[in-house]
Amino acid sequence: xxxxxxxxxxxxxxxxxxxxxxxxxxxxxxxxxxxxxxxxxxxxxxxxxxxxxxxxxxxxxxxxxxxxxxxxxxxxxxxxxxxxxxxxxxxxxxxxxxxxxxxxxxxxxxxxxxxxxxxxxxxxxxxxxxxxxxxxxxxxxxxx
Numbered sequence: 001x002x003x004x005x006x007x008x009x010x011x012x013x014x015x016x017x018x019x020x021x022x023x024x025x026x027x028x029x030x031x032x033x034x035x036x037x038x039x040x041x042x043x044x045x046x047x048x049x050x051x052x053x054x055x056x057x058x059x060x061x062x063x064x065x066x067x068x069x070x071x072x073x074x075x076x077x078x079x080x081x082x083x084x085x086x087x088x089x090x091x092x093x094x095x096x097x098x099x100x101x102x103x104x105x106x107x108x109x110x111x112x113x114x115x116x117x118x119x120x121x122x123x124x125x126x127x128x129x130x131x132x133x134x135x136x137x138x139x140x141x142x143x144x
Contacts, residue, residue, distance in 0.1 A: 043105035
C-alpha cells in the first residue's frame with residue numbers, strides 16, 4: 001500500500017476514533033433516556049437557533065424532513081422542545097428548547113466542551129488553529 005494511502009487511512013481512523021470518543025459519554029446518557037445521537041444534535045441546534053422554523057432547522061443540519069420528523073416528535077412529546085405557530089405566518093412552526101431541554105442539552109454538550117478545552121490546552125493554540133482550519137475545509141461542500 002502506498003505511503004500516502006496509509007497516511008490517509010490513518011486520518012480516516014483518527015476521525016472515526018476521535019468522533020467516537022467525543023460522543024461516547026453523551027450517547028450513554030441519551031441511551032438511558034431512550035434517546036439517540038440525533039436527539040442531541042436537534043437539542044444542540046435548536047438551542048443555538050431559538051425560534052427557528054422547521055425548514056430553517058433542516059437547512060442548518062442538512063437533513064431531510066423525513067429524517068427529522070420522528071426524533072423531533074419524540075423531543076416534543078417528552079417536553080424537551082416547545083413548538084409555537086409563527087405570528088406572521090400560521091403555516092410556520094417555531095422551535096425552542098424548554099427548560100428541561102436546555103438542561104439536558106447543556107449536560108450533554110458540556111462534556112464535549114470540557115473535552116475540547118482540555119485537548120486544545122494540551123495541543124496548544126497553533127494546533128487548535130490548524131484543527132479549526134481542517135474542520136472548516138471538511139465542512140465545505142466540495143465535489144470530487
